[in-house]
Amino acid sequence: MGLQKTFGCAKKALRRSEHKLSSHELYREWTAWIVRVTTVRSGETISFGPFRLLVVERLLLKDGINVAVGGRALDILIALAARAGEIVSERELTHVAWPGLAVSSTSLRTQISTLRKALGERREGSRYIVNVPGRGYILVAPVKRTAASGADTAVTRTTRSRNLPPPPKLLVGRKEAIADLSSLLLSRRFISVVGPGGIGKTTVAVATAHALRQQFGEDGLCFVDLGSLSDPRDVPNALASVLDRAFQGVDPETYMCAFLADKRILIVLDGCEHVIGATATLCERLLPNAPSLHLLTTSREALRVEGESVHLLPPLDSPREETPSAAQALASPAVQLFMERASSGGYKGELTDAEAPVVASICRRLDGIALAIELVASRVGAYGIQGTADLLESGAELLLQGRRSSSPRHRTLQAMLDWSFKLLSADEQMVLRRLSVFVGQFTLPGAYAVAAATDGERYTVPDAFARLVDKSLI
Numbered sequence: 001m002g003l004q005k006t007f008g009c010a011k012k013a014l015r016r017s018e019h020k021l022s023s024h025e026l027y028r029e030w031t032a033w034i035v036r037v038t039t040v041r042s043g044e045t046i047s048f049g050p051f052r053l054l055v056v057e058r059l060l061l062k063d064g065i066n067v068a069v070g071g072r073a074l075d076i077l078i079a080l081a082a083r084a085g086e087i088v089s090e091r092e093l094t095h096v097a098w099p100g101l102a103v104s105s106t107s108l109r110t111q112i113s114t115l116r117k118a119l120g121e122r123r124e125g126s127r128y129i130v131n132v133p134g135r136g137y138i139l140v141a142p143v144k145r146t147a148a149s150g151a152d153t154a155v156t157r158t159t160r161s162r163n164l165p166p167p168p169k170l171l172v173g174r175k176e177a178i179a180d181l182s183s184l185l186l187s188r189r190f191i192s193v194v195g196p197g198g199i200g201k202t203t204v205a206v207a208t209a210h211a212l213r214q215q216f217g218e219d220g221l222c223f224v225d226l227g228s229l230s231d232p233r234d235v236p237n238a239l240a241s242v243l244d245r246a247f248q249g250v251d252p253e254t255y256m257c258a259f260l261a262d263k264r265i266l267i268v269l270d271g272c273e274h275v276i277g278a279t280a281t282l283c284e285r286l287l288p289n290a291p292s293l294h295l296l297t298t299s300r301e302a303l304r305v306e307g308e309s310v311h312l313l314p315p316l317d318s319p320r321e322e323t324p325s326a327a328q329a330l331a332s333p334a335v336q337l338f339m340e341r342a343s344s345g346g347y348k349g350e351l352t353d354a355e356a357p358v359v360a361s362i363c364r365r366l367d368g369i370a371l372a373i374e375l376v377a378s379r380v381g382a383y384g385i386q387g388t389a390d391l392l393e394s395g396a397e398l399l400l401q402g403r404r405s406s407s408p409r410h411r412t413l414q415a416m417l418d419w420s421f422k423l424l425s426a427d428e429q430m431v432l433r434r435l436s437v438f439v440g441q442f443t444l445p446g447a448y449a450v451a452a453a454t455d456g457e458r459y460t461v462p463d464a465f466a467r468l469v470d471k472s473l474i
Contacts (some may be wrong), residue, residue: 040347048079048141049126051119053081060118073115076108080129080139085163087228089136112137127237132228133331140237142244156262162222163242164268167210168203170340173316173333175424181208181296185266186215188309189288190295192272194302195313196472197416198371201298204313205268208296212351216294220265227271239267239282251329253282257289264292272299273471274423280305300420301471317369319360329356334363337370338377346381362389371416420473431464432473 003312014267036165046053058074069077079096080088094108112129119128128141171178181204181237184191193201209221224242226235236252243259267286272279280303283295287307302310316334329335332349340350340357351359366372380388434451435442447465452458468474 018272019303023155026447036156046078047146048081048084048143053077057401062120062147067118067467069118070114072113073111073118076111077115077139080137084139084141086322087132087136087138091164093137104355106332117122127234130222130237130295130441131230133230135228138228140234140241142241159352162219162244163225164209165206166220168207170337171207172337172340172431174207176201177204177311177313178207178211181205182211184309184311185212185294185296188307189293190307190309192297192310193309193313194299194310194472196369197300198369199313199315199472200370201313202270203370205270205296205298209266209268216266217265220263222265222267224267225271226269226275226279229253229275235275235278235282239269248405257286260290260293261294263290266294266296269297272297272303272422273301276303279303284310300423300473315364316370316373318363318368319356321360323357324360326351326356329360330362332360333366334368334373335364338373341374342380342385343378345378347384349385351385358385358389362392367391379401420471424468424471424473425464427460427464428467428471431461432468435474448455 001176014348044055046055050063051067052064053059054061055078058071060069060074060077075097076093077092090105090108094103095347097111098107098400112131116129119126121127121129128139130138130140132138159225181191184209193205195201209223213221222239222242224239226238229235229238235257238250240256243256269279269283276299279297280298283303284305286293287295297363302308316337317332318334319329319332321328321394333358335351362376366376376388376392379391383391420433424432431451434453436448437450438447448458448461451465452461465474
């Protein structure tokens with residue numbers, strides 16, 4: 001499609017949709033078309049696995065042979081390949097494939113299914129397009145672009161070291177943990193940071209990776225966010241995508257082992273609990289076959305594989321005194337974090353001796369969980385310290401909203417708890433529900449008495465109880 005014709009189609013599509021879309025939506029529509037125009041103008045070829053995508057000619061080739069694929073499916077593939085390794089929302093893909101038209105999500109899913117069949121997914125044991133529920137789709141295969149001049153350039157999704165997020169701006173009460181993890185990683189190679197949701201595992205893991213930058217170099221730090229995956233089979237491909245490699249076939253781990261065999265690299269696998277079986281299998285295969293590989297995982301439970309050392313991340317310390325002064329309260333990491341987040345949320349006051357016991361009580365109530373403290377402290381600007389404490393008495397902490405950029409499971413405490421609860425087996429859920437009658441600490445005999453309602457359950461409850469402890473829920 002020529003440039004003039006493409007702009008003409010864009011204008012026509014926008015005119016058709018002006019009565020349906022807001023100004024923001026029209027802007028997004030136009031942006032989608034500009035992306036397509038820019039890609040066409042570049043005249044580049046996009047390669048991934050055995051495929052070559054010729055954008056100008058609108059052809060998809062596999063080992064030099066044309067692959068039959070419809071126009072809309074091809075539009076979707078071009079959009080995904082242009083942002084390989086990034087999540088492209090369903091809305092954006094719909095704008096690209098059906099400009100100016102109102103279509104259901106079923107239409108998009110149908111085209112994605114058609115595209116997957118054309119790429120030979122499942123049939124050939126490869127995985128290229130991954131659905132991230134509630135967010136969109138992602139092309140996980142590393143791609144290489146060949147410009148019109150013939151020069152090859154590997155696609156770089158970020159200027160940071162292999163997807164590693166920037167170092168945390170605020171790091172309270174975790175310096176000792178980071179120093180310990182750095183030392184353990186160099187000596188033991190495989191460390192799992194384990195703790196309940198929201199305690200700060202990702203923050204500590206990212207900070208530890210940055211602390212080891214000198215030992216591993218710019219290209220030796222690799223961060224894989226497993227939290228966005230819904231299918232355990234996508235774990236190897238997620239790592240391959242960050243490594244900028246395509247390991248095809250029914251057993252990509254074999255090729256991954258060969259690739260990593262002579263490389264000194266630190267791989268951070270973040271958020272393993274919902275794909276823990278696949279992650280454990282991958283780690284168990286990689287570690288003995290890559291002697292210079294170091295693994296750092298974060299999870300709500302240990303992977304329980306050979307070579308793993310578990311680091312239990314504790315809550316942030318709260319003031320020990322029942323009625324601390326402001327100075328005593330601010331000596332504790334939990335109160336430091338609370339006041340920092342309160343200030344970021346618009347609170348202008350300093351902590352006074354009169355309010356110090358209130359803040360200390362809030363932090364103890366929240367069990368020193370960093371995410372909970374941040375969510376509650378963000379409301380101090382609107383309610384004040386005492387007003388926020390009063391708010392918690394109604395149980396409002398479960399519904400307080402966090403940062404918009406956070407993953408869905410970290411936007412509220414309720415979402416975090418729901419995420420953990422859904423990962424439990426039926427008997428674990430039953431035991432946890434029955435234990436919810438306790439407020440604060442309880443004894444083991446008391447827990448067994450409450451959780452085992454029948455004689456038969458007396459034999460199953462102890463095992464379920466132990467698994468809940470392993471999963472950082474008790």
